[in-house]
Amino acid sequence: MSNQEKTVAFIGLGVMGYPMALNLRKGLDSSYTLLICDVVEDALARFIRDAEGHGPVEVIRNGFQASSKADIVITMLPDSNAVKKVYLDPLEGIIAGAVDDLSKSAARQKIIMECGTIETATILEVARATEASAAHSNLHFVDAPVSGGPMGAQDGTLTFMVGLKSATVFPTVKQILSHMGKQDSIFLCGNVGAGTAFKIINNYLSAITSLAASEAFNIGAKMGLDLKLLTDVINVSGGQCWVTSKSNPVPGVQPNVPSSRGYEGGFRIELCAKVLQMGSDLASMVGARTILDKPTLEAFEEAKNDERYKGKDARVVYKWLNESERR
Numbered sequence: 001m002s003n004q005e006k007t008v009a010f011i012g013l014g015v016m017g018y019p020m021a022l023n024l025r026k027g028l029d030s031s032y033t034l035l036i037c038d039v040v041e042d043a044l045a046r047f048i049r050d051a052e053g054h055g056p057v058e059v060i061r062n063g064f065q066a067s068s069k070a071d072i073v074i075t076m077l078p079d080s081n082a083v084k085k086v087y088l089d090p091l092e093g094i095i096a097g098a099v100d101d102l103s104k105s106a107a108r109q110k111i112i113m114e115c116g117t118i119e120t121a122t123i124l125e126v127a128r129a130t131e132a133s134a135a136h137s138n139l140h141f142v143d144a145p146v147s148g149g150p151m152g153a154q155d156g157t158l159t160f161m162v163g164l165k166s167a168t169v170f171p172t173v174k175q176i177l178s179h180m181g182k183q184d185s186i187f188l189c190g191n192v193g194a195g196t197a198f199k200i201i202n203n204y205l206s207a208i209t210s211l212a213a214s215e216a217f218n219i220g221a222k223m224g225l226d227l228k229l230l231t232d233v234i235n236v237s238g239g240q241c242w243v244t245s246k247s248n249p250v251p252g253v254q255p256n257v258p259s260s261r262g263y264e265g266g267f268r269i270e271l272c273a274k275v276l277q278m279g280s281d282l283a284s285m286v287g288a289r290t291i292l293d294k295p296t297l298e299a300f301e302e303a304k305n306d307e308r309y310k311g312k313d314a315r316v317v318y319k320w321l322n323e324s325e326r327r
Contacts, residue, residue, distance in 0.1 A: 004101065004108065008176065009035035009066035009073040011086060012116070013043040016146065017076030019153040020115070020180045022050055024074070027156075027179025030055040035070055037062065063087060064097035072176055073098075073112045080122040083114060087126045095126075095133055102135040110135070111169055111176075113142040115160070117203065117275055120196050120282060127165075127192040140169045143192055144177060145199035149267050152181075159185040161202075163195030197282065204279030206242065207272050207314065208292050211299055213243040214318035217250050221322055228253050249318035258313035266313030273300040 008028065010021040013036060025034045033056040038044055044059050051057045060066055063086045066073045073094055077083050087094045098110045112130070114123065123143045130141040141164075148158040158181035162173060167188065174186045189198045216239065220230045227250045235245050247266065248254040258266030280293040303309045303320040 003033075004069060004071045004110075006031055007033045007035060007070040007072075009037070009060065009070040010076070011037040011063060011066055011073070012076035012078070012082075013038040013040070013047055014076065014078065015150050016116075016153045018043060018047065019150070020076060020146075020158070021074075022047065023153075023156040024176070024179045025051045025057060026054050028055060032056075033058060035060045035066055037066060062092040063089070063094035064092045064100070067094045067097035067110060067112060068101040071108060071110045072172075073110070074176070075112075075114045075116070077114065077116045077118070079116075080119050083116070083118050083122050083126065087112070087114075088129055095129055095139070098139050099133050099135045102138050109138050109140065109169065111140045111142060111173060113144050113173065115144050115146055117145045117199050117278070118143075118196065119278060120193055120200070120285070123163075123193050123196045140164060140166055141192060142169075142173055143195040144173065145196055146181070147199065147202055148181070150265060156180055157182050157185075159187070161187055161189050161195040161198040163189050163192045163197075165192055200275065200279050200282050203272075203275035204282075204293070207276040207279070207300070208296050209241045209243050210249070210272065210314050211296050211317050213239075213241060214249045214315065214321055217248075217318055218321040221250070243315065247313075247315055249315035251319075259315050259318070263309075263312035263316040263319065266315065269300060269304045269309060269312055269314045269316055272314035273297060273304055276300065 010024060013021060021036060035058050036044060036047055037060045048057055075086060077086060090096055094112050127141050130136060130139055133139060143163045144160045146158045146160055152158045160177045160181050170188050177186050189195045217227055220227055231244060231248055231253050234240055247257050249259050251259045258264060276297055283290045299317060303317050309316045309320050
């Protein structure tokens with residue numbers, strides 16, 4: 001087995017990427033080397049300390065090095081601009097590095113995989129560039145966005161929604177992702193772009209239910225009801241949803257959720273608004289009529305621009321509603 005086949009690269013050690021990469025290093029056996037790359041030097045140094053004793057870790061500078069040294073490259077990048085830079089740069093990009101390495105050994109296969117929630121148009125642009133490359137028959141681009149948030153990343157219980165062209169590489173993809181997520185929550189959703197579409201649609205629904213649940217609990221709060229009891233009733237009734245049962249927006253109702261920690265450590269309201277906009281854009285792209293996206297976006301826009309709620313978990317919309325006057 002070549003060195004590249006026993007090497008995995010991970011680019012992007014942010015809030016989600018850091019614990020994902022750490023769980024990956026812990027899950028791989030010690031015969032594998034994990035390459036890491038990030039623009040924040042402190043994150044790299046901290047990762048090496050945290051991964052000590054779990055197997056070899058090496059720092060690389062860019063995507064080109066990642067794909068020239070590893071046959072599996074995973075990225076967890078923040079936005080489309082970062083994805084285009086890391087994948088498409090002709091000198092330092094992942095695709096260029098893969099083409100360079102595969103030109104020396106055409107018998108091997110490489111898998112390059114983006115796990116962030118990125119606009120569909122960018123995912124498809126990278127897919128087209130992969131298909132147009134000289135190594136297209138041996139180079140597989142995968143979109144595999146995650147659901148589960150920072151807590152799921154830390155616990156290794158993420159859900160992955162996978163889009164890829166060649167189903168033959170899915171067992172390898174699933175095996176690698178299982179170090180960061182649950183085996184039964186890694187879904188092959190269709191061709192490249194399908195994973196992103198599944199994630200965007202899921203986020204669209206989650207964002208809207210965050211506001212809807214917050215409105216419901218705020219009605220209860222204004223009426224003086226027992227909100228813990230109201231939660232229990234909702235969770236065995238028709239209003240039950242992930243927000244009411246897993247990340248309740250009311251402080252003190254559930255332990256170890258963002259609302260009970262001052263709305264810290266969850267899915268920031270700015271990101272929630274961003275992914276909701278992505279869902280609205282996807283609806284426009286495919287000609288699907290929507291009603292609830294625009295008023296929900298307006299609510300998030302107002303809340304995230306208020307210094308009291310800026311940077312907080314998206315369920316802070318409950319607090320925003322509770323502290324606002326009815327219009």
